Amino acid sequence: MCGIVGYVGARPVQGLLLAGLEKLEYRGYDSAGLSVLNGDGVDSVRAVGNLQALRDAVAQTARAAVADGGAAVALAEPSTGIGHTRWATHGRVSERNAHPHEDEAGRIHIVVNGIVENYIVLKRELEASGVTFTSETDAEVIAHVIARHYDGDLPAAVRAAYGELVGHFAFVAMAADEPGVLVGVRRECPLVVGRGEGEQFLASAVPAFLEHTRRVQFIEDGELVVLRPGGVEFMSPAGEPIEREVVEIDWDAETAEKGGYETFMLKEIHEQADAVAETVADRTARGDGVDLGDLGTIDDAFLRELRRIVVVACGTSYHAGLIGRYAIEGWARVPVEMDIASEYRYRDPVVGPGDLVIGISQSGETADTLAAMRLARARGATVLAITNVMGSQATRDADGVLFTRAGLEIGVAATKTFVSQVAAMYLFALRLAELRGTLEPARLSELVGELKRLPHLIAEMLDGDDEAIKAVAERHHQAEFFLYLGRHIGLPVALEGALKLKEISYIATDAYAAGEMKHGPIALLDEATPVVCVATESPVLDKVVSNMQEVRVRGAHVIAVASDGDEEIGEHADELLRVPRTDWMLAPLLAVIPLQLLAYHVARLRGLNVDQPRNLAKTVTVE
Structure with a gap:
């Protein structure tokens, strides 16, 4: 995500x-990119690629200034500036789409993290008033809206603009006419102030200024902040002053990168609301359908006529694909086959023209998934990559790409990249249903609305008390075996929950379709066995309850993941882990979170390194 x-x-x-x-x-x-104030206005430099590319562009700008008779320090002397690293959402990766963005007069400069959901409406209004846009981004609209309200008072203009914006975002604004002033605002995206003597910092995260100050002020949702060299003012959107405590942090550099969390994995679990929001927000902006933008050579005509879909993936990505299979078949009525990528190319698969093969890989470099994609493409199939990394090999091997937007994931055990993959599969399923006319418009709109609501539900879960999960972990962290059960859409959740536990706690763990329990796994059950059942609302919940009863008759201990408001389920479980209610097909994005946290707390109680579990690598690049 943007910095x-x-x-x-x-x-x-x-x-x-x-x-x-x-x-x-x-x-x-x-x-x-960056923008800095100088005596004559604002100098901006942007570059595609890594920060060395930006450094080179800055150096080139300085050399050009010297050649034109200016000072070589033209970009070094100013004392007010903003910088940005962009993770593309709206608009392709290009220099003109890189931040900072500015208004037409070059007075207002902004950097943004997040999504402006109503940017299309605002853009049309602005264009109708004669404003010309220079980028394809949603972010640029913020600069123009601020400029529309600007009369020499930047804080007032930002407050007015904030009231017109819908979405989740954090942005910082700078005005050419007001040196020594920055105005920031936060709505569901991170922004933090660093307090210095005669200087102030504003950033997405503490590491950006940690070497200069350890005195910070945390900005709450809906607050605006005005920075001047001599101090910082906090205020409500109405302009009312707010007192905010200055906190002295004692983080080292690594802890700072963890955002104060004890591990990267826990931090990334808590970033899942943002990851899902970044993945779905602009693609569901119109509310009654899904826009996936440029899918390369995969056009709408092909999607309307394709005969079947094959999903190839490994590990966690495979589980995301399984959830996608249920959604695609249920909503778009297209048959979907699932294949473990490492097996696919060795079974001489029947695949060819008219088939769509979806390869899912967080890194875009997973060797087995790439090999499966290449085989399918060589036989005439169309290949779509779902990946988190722009420029990865998967993006070059596929006919089209659907990017997840989870940001960099440090922890080896996938968390936020998994929910982003699931969100991407839901988006694709809904778009396919829309194109093929297999969902009534009202039902499509309802599902899009629920998908847009999920980041808020995830945030509520993660902001709440997880004492119930900790208690379950405390009770069972010394168990030698866990069994996970699920049916239909709950089965991939059970598989992913079991994988998380075995990855980071090293406990022997198995996951089964609950209906298969009597075909063997039931022999493993005794009084010492914790059995985790995914029992959220669904058309097969009564079947899951029956399986839970069978488990308890054998003396095993049932831990159920259940929907809020389902009172009956408590009669069939020893312990409950509740999740908010949503459409039953979308429930996996919520149900997986307590299972991630259960695995996390079990592993921590066992004294293990959850960020770097033994024998595992983040990306499997060899067969």
Whole structure:
């Protein structure tokens, strides 16, 4: 996800911004840029690629200034500036889409993390008033809306613009006419202030300024902040002053990158609301359907006529594909086959023209998945890659790409990349249903609305009390075996929950379709066996309950993941882990979270390193 850095003070700002952006590289990005105030206005530099590309562009700009008779320090002397690393959402990866963006007069400059959901409406209004846009992004609209309200008072203009914006975002604005002033605002995306003596910092995360100050102020949702070299003001959108405590943090550099969490895995679990929101927001902006943008050579005509879909993936990505299979077949009525990528190419698969093969790989470099995609394409099938990494091999081997937008994931055990993959599969299933006319418009709109609501539900879950999960972990962390059960859409959740537990706790764990329990696994059950059942609302819940009863008759201990408001389920389980209610087909995005946390707490109680589990690598690039 995008990274933001801002500075006001007495020191040369260029080096501070570049160094701050380097500390945010772990968030992932595809382009970068900065804008700094000088005596005559604002200098902006943008570049596609890594930060070295931006450094080279800055150096080239300085050399050009010298050649034109200017000073070589043209980009080093100003004391007010903003910097940005972009993870593309709206608009392709290009220099003109990189941040910062500005209004037509070049007075207002902004950097943004997040999504402006109503940007299309605002853009049409602005264009009708004569405004010309220079990028394909939703972010640029913010600069123009601020400019529309600007009369020399940047905080007032930002407050007015904030009231017109819908979405989840954090942005920082700078005005050419007001040196020494930055205004930031946060709505569901991170932004934090670093307090210095005669200088102030503003960033997406503490690492951006940690080497300069450990005194921070955390901005709450809906708050605006005004930075000047001598101090910081917090206010509500109405302009009412707010008192905000200055906190002295004692984080080291690694802890800072973890955002204060004890591990990267826990931090990434808590980033899942943002990851899903980033993946779905702009693609569901019109509300009554899904827009997937450019899928390469995979056009709507092909999707309307394709005869079947084959999904190839490994590990966690395979489980995301399984959820996608249920959604595609249920909503779009297209047959879907699932294949473990490492087996696919060795069974001489029957595949060819008219087939769509979807390869899912977080890194885009998974060797077995790439090999399966290449085989399918060589036999005439059309290949779609779902991946988190732009420029990865999967993006080059496929006919089209659907990007997830989880940002960089450090922990080896996938969490936020999994929910992003599931969200991407839901988007694709809904788009396919829309194109093929297999869902009534009202039902399609309802599902799109529920999908857009899921980030808020995830955030509520993760902001709440997880004492119930900790208690279950405390009770069972010494168990030698766990069994996970699920049916229909709950089965992939059970598979993923079991995988998380075995990956990081090293406990022997198995997962089964609940209906298969009597075909063997039931022999493993005794009084010492915890059995985790995915029992969220669904058309097969009564069948799951029957399986839970069978488990308890054998003396095993039932831990059920259940929907809020289902009171009857408590009669059939020893312990309940509740999740918010949503459409039953979308429930996996919620149900997997308590299972991630259960695995996490069990592993921590066993004293294990959850970020780097033994024998595992983040990306499997060899067969």
